[in-house]
Amino acid sequence: MWELATNFTEVLGAVLALLWGLAARWPGRVLVGLGLFAVVIQVGLVGLTWPTGWDFVSNRVVLALPLMLAPSIAVVVLCLPRMEPRWPIQAAAVGALLDFYVVFVDRPAPPYTVNVIVLWAILLGATGLLWWRQGRIRTLPVLAVVVVVLGGAVFYLQRASVLPDRLDMASMTNLDWGGGPVGMGHDHAMRSVTDLVGPVGRADAAFTLVAQEKRITLSSGATVDAWTFNGQVPGPELRVHQGDLVQVTLVNQLKNEGVTVHWHGLDVPNAEDGVAGVTQDAVRPGGTYVYRFRATQAGSFWYHTHQDSYQAVDRGLFGPLTVLPPEEVKGLDIPVMAHEWTTSQGVRTAFGTSDTLRRVAVAPGTPVRLRLVNTSDNTVWGEADKDPRTFVLTGTPFTVAAIDGTDLAGPTPLTDVRLPMGVGGRYDLTFTMPDHPVRLTDLADPGGGLLLGDGPAPAVRSDLPDFDPAGYGAGVPSPFKAFDRRFKLILDDGPAFYDGSLSFPSTINNLLFPDTPMLMVKEGDAVETTFVNRGHNDHPMHLHGHHALVLSRNGEPVQSWWTDSLEILPGQTYTIAFRADNPGVWMDHCHNLKHAFQGMVMHLAYEGVHSPFQMGHQTINRPE
Template identity: 25%
Template sequence: MASASGILPAQASSLWNLTVGHTRTTIDHKSLNAPCIGNAVPGPILRWKQGDTVSVSVTNTLKHEDTSIHWHGIRVPSDMDGVPGLSFDGIKPGDTFTYRFRVHQSGTYWYHSHSGMQEAQGLYGAIVIDPAHPDPNYCERDYVIVLSEWTDVSPMDMISNLKMQDDYYTFRQRTAASFPQDARAAKGAWAALKDRLAWSRMRMAATDISDVSGVIYTYLLNGHAPDMNWNGLFRPGERVRLRFINASSMTLFDVRIPGLEMLVVQADGNDVEPVPVDEFRIGVAETYDVIVCPQDNQAYTIFAQSEDRTGYARGTLAPRPGMIGTIPPMDPRPVRTMIDMGMGTMRPGETMGDMSMPGHDMASMDMPEMGSAHMHHMGSMPAPPLEVDDPGPPPLNVENQNVAIMPINRLDSPGDGLEHNGRRVLTYKQLRATRPGADPRPPTREIILHLTGNMERYIWGFNGRKYSESGPIRLKKGERVRFTLINDTMMEHPIHLHGLWSELENGQGAFRPYKHTIIAQPGSRLSYLVTADVAGTWAYHCHLMLHMDLGMFRTVIVE
């Protein structure tokens, strides 16, 4: 396969021609006729310059399918966003569509098809936008690292299998043989037994971490399977920038480079105050830029294990081609807890009336930044009356299997499987923008949305409803709104709002990080501010492809 080298084009260009079509290629040592952009998986790296007007002509050579390109995280006019049925009609076989827009931002982003399941089949690539002014994060070496997956199983077959059996791709279940280990973790056999009984009553599995796993996936780094060993070169003492993009369809990755500290300098294309870490979790569609400074004449492994620990992607940073770094063992498989079910710190079998709440620890409860909806925001600026659009907890029915009784703020948690692993792991709470946000106004409206689903039937939605049963969310142009997400499910959901920035309320005050995709952890509650400054119809959805396709999708209309 013509795998991506990860090396940026020599200079930015404002004119691009992309061809979408089937190409004979080799993926995971198998020769097949795969859909590609520009004859490669990933597609070519597009390098633009902030302030330029770019023109990208996309020609569809697929014989029987429409296609499209969505510019993920890029602020574009609505008719250039690339979502068939919302922003344009799509690109018919044999046709060419030219996207043309001004580039207002800089940083690391990506593009992908928004037609059917084409993204999962390989239609994606990286975007790097050079800043108009000197880059404070300039390094001697600069590589793009695209993480993704590959499988021969069609997405429609995956859906059929998951609807037949929700843990179809989860082979590592808890057994009688694993009970002693559970008892040690629960600090007692009785507690472990109650935990298992509680999960059984809910008809769920604590080991159900990812819907689709390494049982069928091969995890790729710049199109390379783990044994193909992608190489990025450096000279000892150089600063190396790594632009990580999670272009997978269903996999969260936990990334580390044993022996090297990583300095996180960008999140979703936006500069943040540098955070030194040993590891970070990257959700589907997120991007992180990190800087490493290898001093020794040795190879280092870029190690990205799947959240469920069923496989990994990997590559090598090395002073010479062909070197191989030591590959670390994968961490133990995570196990879900009652926190993931939205029961806070409740123990299995415990009810709300049984709980003691000494001191009512407010630190563990989620409150919008600087207070509740009726408190003042933004320092001394008086808060206007806040209109709250809250449908309340959704009913339990065939489309909603669980309601989080006590959703908590988990922004200070690195995620399931990463707690107390002896490494410094990035959390959302650590992300702090390098400059105050552009809009200092407090919100005038709060929109509360429950993320819901039924694992047994494999149905997903917002507020217990599928997309087909939900109307659009309407915003007035210029309106300042708080979106509050309550995750009633036991799964992570990377939520993406097209066209508008999401300013995560993570305790950083006016220095909230700007993101285009935010992971809602299981059983959690979080909020972010949105300024509706671009008119149009925008997609709003979970970026786990199967979740989006099966109902966790809404439209936002700014008018």
């Protein structure tokens, strides 16, 4: 209901501006009546969205509605039925235009004090001018002034949006202390992120990853001009045991591109996090870099570059990272990496390089764990911004044993459900192999997938209910009794210039990087964060270096689970909590990498820690 009502509100905002604009030029009972009727409908639509929560309607109630209602009331009182004087009708056109600006173009986040002052100054100033000059304004001069002003504004906004050639991470000034004690910030540093390194000593597991360009052939015969680790896509599985000291040597043999490696979901020391321009410089062609960390968490993770990741992950610079528990793992235990490849035959959905149905022999009675990883946006259906990828496991009851690398408490058997998963998310699916085939399918390509066992493939159904982790299993008791910091982040979107280009970027508190908030904490803080998605797109929010406990959805408590990549759909509010126990400067961003590329990035910074690295057009570092 919320998404439908808010879409109608935006469309009606454009209709209102058009109707009142026509009425201002050619005043008449029909146009004015239609304008007033549209105002009533707009008020009703806001009323329909109100139950979703104040955070979803506050900008409309505080800003848009008064700007529209005040001149509309003036029209009823002063102009009906003779359609004279004309200036209230013209003022209603200004108010409708400002309403459209608020609900569609700017979509401001609280606090609204400056917005109220500026918007009402425009409305009252325009109304006063219209009243004073009633009957004396000629259309063409006014249009000329409007065109010049709008053209100048567009030129200014386009130039002002260009990102700096060099951006110092220590120069971030939008510091949000979450209502807790304000400290000295992150630029007055006692420690650099380069000091927060992994342990020394003899490695228990050592790997080398070589970034190379290579043409890859998928199972269908389609080819990909890929960027690979060790000549394969996905890259080789890094399989280690909990407690191992891991060493990975990165070698860059790409011709013209830098590269890093980020360990998605594994809470490593900050210097080992692999984010270009934040925790290191990107490794230049011909260069090497060594990462060292202890694998303290058992679970399903993955690695990918965090240099130009919007392009580089899409082209293949990713792979599975599995941390096994100390006890012996029996049966079939494999990572399944869902990806979409841009190929010689268009965009292809695949598990690994299999974009056709792949069969794997599994004996009945074998314990099976499929470590399902979503590595890319859902573009085949053309809904990359709106819906998560959705999978179906058919042929056997199964459990979702773990989410984002953390085992769930009390998981119960599931059948006939769809498994939506945001980008970067992981589900561990466990079952005992039956005496007939089991099929895992990405609904973006119902003809493909992974088929386990002998026999005909079971049919794939899409008309199934969605798996909902909020009501699954026994939940996790919250270790948080009180909070030192509380942050609220409004996720939205709208037309805007970013780095010189006009697009429809997704925003955090109506801001794009580098103006987004730097969430400031002190080591040991208990931190609560509330995400409010009042935009049109889904956002898998990923905080580096920490796992968060999901506390509530839409204000209602949930069966809590630990996550590092939380999928937040339009109209949803989530509250999560984490302990600030891993010092550093950490990226916190939407893992729909298109959104991050367009500015949906912020950072979590610990007091007294700074990053000496730079990013920008004149540096090698492009983290997204």
